[in-house]
Amino acid sequence: MTDALLGEPIDQIDLVELAGVVQAAALARAVSVATAESCTGGLIGHLLTEVAGSSAYYIGGAITYSDALKVASLAVPQETLANHGAVSAQVAVAMAEGARHAFHADVAVAVTGIAGPSGGSAAKPVGLTYVAVADAAGHDVTRYQWAGDRSHNKLATARAGLELLRRRLEG
Amino acid sequence: MTDALLGEPIDQIDLVELAGVVQAAALARAVSVATAESCTGGLIGHLLTEVAGSSAYYIGGAITYSDALKVASLAVPQETLANHGAVSAQVAVAMAEGARHAFHADVAVAVTGIAGPSGGSAAKPVGLTYVAVADAAGHDVTRYQWAGDRSHNKLATARAGLELLRRRLEG
Numbered sequence: 324m325t326d327a328l329l330g331e332p333i334d335q336i337d338l339v340e341l342a343g344v345v346q347a348a349a350l351a352r353a354v355s356v357a358t359a360e361s362c363t364g365g366l367i368g369h370l371l372t373e374v375a376g377s378s379a380y381y382i383g384g385a386i387t388y389s390d391a392l393k394v395a396s397l398a399v400p401q402e403t404l405a406n407h408g409a410v411s412a413q414v415a416v417a418m419a420e421g422a423r424h425a426f427h428a429d430v431a432v433a434v435t436g437i438a439g440p441s442g443g444s445a446a447k448p449v450g451l452t453y454v455a456v457a458d459a460a461g462h463d464v465t466r467y468q469w470a471g472d473r474s475h476n477k478l479a480t481a482r483a484g485l486e487l488l489r490r491r492l493e494g
Numbered sequence: 495m496t497d498a499l500l501g502e503p504i505d506q507i508d509l510v511e512l513a514g515v516v517q518a519a520a521l522a523r524a525v526s527v528a529t530a531e532s533c534t535g536g537l538i539g540h541l542l543t544e545v546a547g548s549s550a551y552y553i554g555g556a557i558t559y560s561d562a563l564k565v566a567s568l569a570v571p572q573e574t575l576a577n578h579g580a581v582s583a584q585v586a587v588a589m590a591e592g593a594r595h596a597f598h599a600d601v602a603v604a605v606t607g608i609a610g611p612s613g614g615s616a617a618k619p620v621g622l623t624y625v626a627v628a629d630a631a632g633h634d635v636t637r638y639q640w641a642g643d644r645s646h647n648k649l650a651t652a653r654a655g656l657e658l659l660r661r662r663l664e665g
Contacts, residue, residue, distance in 0.1 A: 358536070358557065364543025365529070365536025368557040372535025375611055375644055383559035385567070386529065386539040392554040392597060396567065426563060440546055473546055 333478040339373045341485045346371070348492035349380040349430070354458075356488065357428035358384035359397055359418040361409065362436040362452060366481045384422055384431070397421030397433075408447065410435050412464045415453035419464075423457050430458045432488045434480050438473045450476055454483045456491045463487060504649040510544045512656045517542070519663035520551040520601075525629075527659065528599035529555035530568055530589040532580065533607040533623060537652045555593055555602070568592030568604075579618065581606050583635045586624035590635075594628050601629045603659045605651050609644045621647055625654045627662045634658060 349356050358367050358381075365386045371377050385396040390409055393399040399417040407413040418433035436452025443449035450469035455462055467483055469476040520527050529539050529552075536557045542548050556567040561580055564570040570588040578584040589604035607623025614620035621640035626633055638654055640647040 360536070360539075361554075362543075363540070364548070364552075364554075365531070365539025365557060366543075368531075368536025368559075369534070369540050369648075372533075372537075372559065372609070372648070373645060377535070378559055378613070381535075381559055383532075383535075383557040383563040383567075385556055386536060386554040388539075388543065388549055388552055388554035395597065396554075396556070426566065438543070442549075474544060477540075477543070 333475065333482060335370070335478070338370050338478065338482055338485065341482065341489065342370045343374045345485055345489050345492065346374050346377055346380060348489055352492060354380065354429035354492065355382050356380055357382055357422045357426040357431040359422035359431060359433035360384065360386050361388060361393070361434060362438045363434050363477050363481050363484070364388060366477055367432065367434065367484050370481060370485065382426055382428055384426060387418065393418060397425060410437055410447055410451055410453065412453050412466060415455035416457065416462050416464050419455040419457035419462055430456065430488065430491060432456045432484045434484050436476065436480055438476045440473060452476070452480050454480065454487050456487045458491060463491060504646065504653060506649070509541050509649065509653055509656065512653065512660065513541045514545045516656055516660050516663065517545050517548055517551060519660055523663060525551065525600035525663065526553050527551055528553055528593045528597040528602040530593035530602060530604035531555065531557050532559060532564070532605060533609045534605050534648050534652050535559060537648055538603065538605065538655050541652060541656065553597055553599055555597060558589065564589060568596060581608055581618055581622055581624065583624050583637060586626035587628065587633050587635050590626040590628035590633055601627065601659065601662060603627045603655045605655050607647065607651055609647045611644060623647070623651050625651065625658050627658045629662060634662060
């Protein structure tokens with residue numbers, strides 16, 4: 324796990340370009356990809372599907388905005404949610420592993436965070452976000468503390484998710 | 495069912511404003527909302543969650559880009575997919591009904607279409623899209639034939655989904 328802070332504006336166009344790099348990496352390795360998104364609410368799936376031909380590797384995924392859907396759609400254990408909270412490294416990893424299994428994907432990326440402006444606490448401030456990726460060999464998870472507004476934090480999280488996915492695919 | 499054609503540019507900012515109207519309508523009626531997205535790939539969920547406070551009514555949903563996920567996540571019958579094709583009024587309604595049940599939502603909106611540039615046929619050209627909404631009282635479904643590029647067709651579909659949802663909520 325590493326920390327990162329980000330403040331500069333993020334352009335969706337640049338993220339679509341990054342999604343194109345992800346697509347090329349996935350197609351070159353013939354792997355299928357699924358997504359499990361909480362705080363981004365579907366933004367990562369939207370970006371991946373802006374690229375023509377994405378249906379050749381992107382099978383879809385879940386938008387698990389509520390805890391109930393994290394359990395129902397991704398089989399995140401209630402115990403993990405209760406013990407660590409929805410915004411935690413443990414839940415991010417459980418979401419990624421759960422998406423891989425539930426959707427029969429080779430690789431899955433998952434994000435969970437507090438986009439803001441409300442929902443933060445002293446222990447878990449607005450902007451705190453965990454991004455995880457899982458494949459048959461294991462998983463990676465990274466912690467971020469974004470400093471932007473709701474919209475910026477979503478874009479920053481999507482970018483981090485796409486980057487982690489790209490590195491895992493190319494890695 | 496009605497047909498509609500759309501060519502003018504669509505701004506995501508305007509769609510976030512529409513998502514705010516949906517949110518106000520859902521909160522006023524205390525109903526929960528789920529999404530089931532094929533061709534938009536998560537764009538509707540992204541737009542809904544651009545509005546602060548969306549977690550008070552939006553529980554999440556599924557991005558069912560592949561047919562396999564339409565069956566696994568939304569219980570769309572294999573027979574419906576085989577008989578009518580993934581881009582059909584029947585599948586759009588089955589996705590909306592399936593999302594309502596699978597995610598225990600009061601209302602669900604579903605979209606399925608051919609964003610392009612490939613994937614079209616004489617019978618089902620690029621831009622053909624079905625948008626459905628379902629609640630305890632029944633469902634609505636609308637057919638569209640968009641004339642834009644991939645990105646435009648996704649935005650037009652998201653706008654149609656948000657509009658259908660708004661009208662159903664405002665009743």
